[in-house]
Amino acid sequence: MAHAHESNTKRIWFVFGLLSVITIIEVAFGIVRPDFLFKTDFLKMNLLNWLFIILTIVKAYYIVWAFMHLEGEKKSLRTSIVAPLVFLILYLCFILLIEGDYIYDIFKTGTIKWNF
Amino acid sequence: MEATVTSHEHALDGGPGPMGGTYGKLMMWFFIVSDALTFSAFLAAYGFSRFKFVETWPIADEVFTHFPFLHGVEAPMYYVALMTFILIFSSVTMVLAVDAGHQLNKGKVAFYMLLTIVGGLIFLGSQAWEWKNFIKGEFGAIETKGGSILQFVDKEGERVALADFAAHLPKEREQLTKSKAFWFISEDPLPTYSVEEVMEGFKNHPDILVRTEQIVDKHKVVLSREESLKRMASAHYVVEGANLIRNEYGQKLFANFFFFITGFHGFHVFTGVLINIIIFFNVLLGTYEKRGSYEMVEKVGLYWHFVDLVWVFVFTFFYLV
Numbered sequence: 001m002a003h004a005h006e007s008n009t010k011r012i013w014f015v016f017g018l019l020s021v022i023t024i025i026e027v028a029f030g031i032v033r034p035d036f037l038f039k040t041d042f043l044k045m046n047l048l049n050w051l052f053i054i055l056t057i058v059k060a061y062y063i064v065w066a067f068m069h070l071e072g073e074k075k076s077l078r079t080s081i082v083a084p085l086v087f088l089i090l091y092l093c094f095i096l097l098i099e100g101d102y103i104y105d106i107f108k109t110g111t112i113k114w115n116f
Numbered sequence: 117m118e119a120t121v122t123s124h125e126h127a128l129d130g131g132p133g134p135m136g137g138t139y140g141k142l143m144m145w146f147f148i149v150s151d152a153l154t155f156s157a158f159l160a161a162y163g164f165s166r167f168k169f170v171e172t173w174p175i176a177d178e179v180f181t182h183f184p185f186l187h188g189v190e191a192p193m194y195y196v197a198l199m200t201f202i203l204i205f206s207s208v209t210m211v212l213a214v215d216a217g218h219q220l221n222k223g224k225v226a227f228y229m230l231l232t233i234v235g236g237l238i239f240l241g242s243q244a245w246e247w248k249n250f251i252k253g254e255f256g257a258i259e260t261k262g263g264s265i266l267q268f269v270d271k272e273g274e275r276v277a278l279a280d281f282a283a284h285l286p287k288e289r290e291q292l293t294k295s296k297a298f299w300f301i302s303e304d305p306l307p308t309y310s311v312e313e314v315m316e317g318f319k320n321h322p323d324i325l326v327r328t329e330q331i332v333d334k335h336k337v338v339l340s341r342e343e344s345l346k347r348m349a350s351a352h353y354v355v356e357g358a359n360l361i362r363n364e365y366g367q368k369l370f371a372n373f374f375f376f377i378t379g380f381h382g383f384h385v386f387t388g389v390l391i392n393i394i395i396f397f398n399v400l401l402g403t404y405e406k407r408g409s410y411e412m413v414e415k416v417g418l419y420w421h422f423v424d425l426v427w428v429f430v431f432t433f434f435y436l437v
Contacts, residue, residue: 007215007218007219008215009212009215012208012211012212012215013208016204016205016208019204020201020204023197023200023201023204024197026432026436027193027194027197030177030192030193030435030436031192031193038334039334049436049437052432052436052437053432053437056428056429056431056432059428060425060428060429063207063421063424063425063428064421064425066211067207067208067210067211067417067421067424068417068418068421068422068425069211069214069414073135073136073137074135074136074137076134076135076136077135077136077137077142077145080135081145081148081149084149085149085152085153085156088153088156089153089156089160092156092157092160093160093163096160096161096163096164097160097163097164097167099164100163100164100165100166100167100168101167101168101170103167103168104167104168104169104170104171107168108171
């Protein structure tokens with residue numbers, strides 16, 4: 001614990017400010033929902049949702065790195081925490097979302113009427 | 117022979133291992149990784165169901181519109197944004213407590229722990245209020261025989277509550293309760309209006325139209341008056357608010373996921389507050405001062421930040437996207 005006795009308050013308040021600003025931006029976009037983002041699709045999802053997801057990941061990065069202090073840990077610990085999560089979560093999303101979209105197509109184009 | 121000799125001073129007391137973290141801290145990280153996967157699975161399952169019913173999923177902006185003391189004012193998102201701030205701020209006080217712990221400053225650690233606990237309790241209260249609004253509902257809706265939800269709007273497309281147009285017919289049906297000697301039957305609470313009353317009111321108000329669950333061009337489809345009457349012919353059940361079986365917002369799964377995911381997260385916040393309280397008292401008693409290390413505060417801090425981290429994702433996927 002080389003950092004045992006130094007204070008990180010400045011960094012903490014900086015990260016708090018950053019997280020707050022990002023949240024305010026998210027909420028503002030969520031209320032206004034500008035058409036040029038909301039109605040333009042990229043990879044089957046609209047740009048606004050892409051923006052939200054990217055901002056969320058930025059927030060998650062700062063929470064984990066600054067608040068949970070992963071930035072001060074050894075590289076081996078950092079990797080063994082982040083790598084499995086990134087891989088498994090991407091994998092999970094990949095299978096489930098593609099399957100969900102497939103079922104949507106079946107409902108839409110299939111002969112069985114499900115909602116009446 | 118060096119391999120068999122444990123010369124490390126922390127070899128038996130759980131001091132820093134190969135990854136530079138103590139035993140306790142590593143176990144906390146293990147737990148957090150597995151818990152993160154649990155939450156990911158929930159959110160991915162939510163995504164699955166949403167993609168499956170992407171054309172009929174409720175629009176979050178129209179569901180969560182309440183703000184304390186602002187009655188009847190549509191305030192989408194403001195309340196959850198406030199909750200997010202509360203949780204982020206309590207995360208900040210937690211990390212300040214950890215920071216004070218590094219300087220072995222007992223008073224400061226206790227003060228920031230207390231602020232964290234208060235923040236957690238405010239968040240829990242906010243969530244209870246959110247649940248109350250969600251369960252109570254605002255407008256009410258009709259479920260058809262096929263299980264889809266019909267909501268009501270006026271000519272301008274503004275939502276209309278059942279109470280605004282339902283007729284009052286002489287009641288021929290009473291709630292059966294044990295106190296009325298119906299001890300052998302149990303039934304769900306009857307809705308405020310019967311299907312007949314809603315039907316009658318709908319026929320008497322030619323301005324009211326049916327809004328379906330279908331989303332076309334980012335908006336829910338509103339039917340013409342003729343089509344509305346046709347759809348209303350299959351009315352089957354009056355839905356008010358939300359429960360695990362049906363909800364007035366639309367897709368049944370929507371309420372189930374809402375209760376399950378925010379409930380599971382709320383439960384984490386609750387246990388986090390409990391653990392924080394225990395550690396807070398330990399700080400006051402001087403347990404960690406005697407130990408010469410406030411690492412325990414750091415460990416519960418990890419858990420608390422994790423809870424905040426999960427909320428960031430729940431906020432995005434439930435309220436924004």
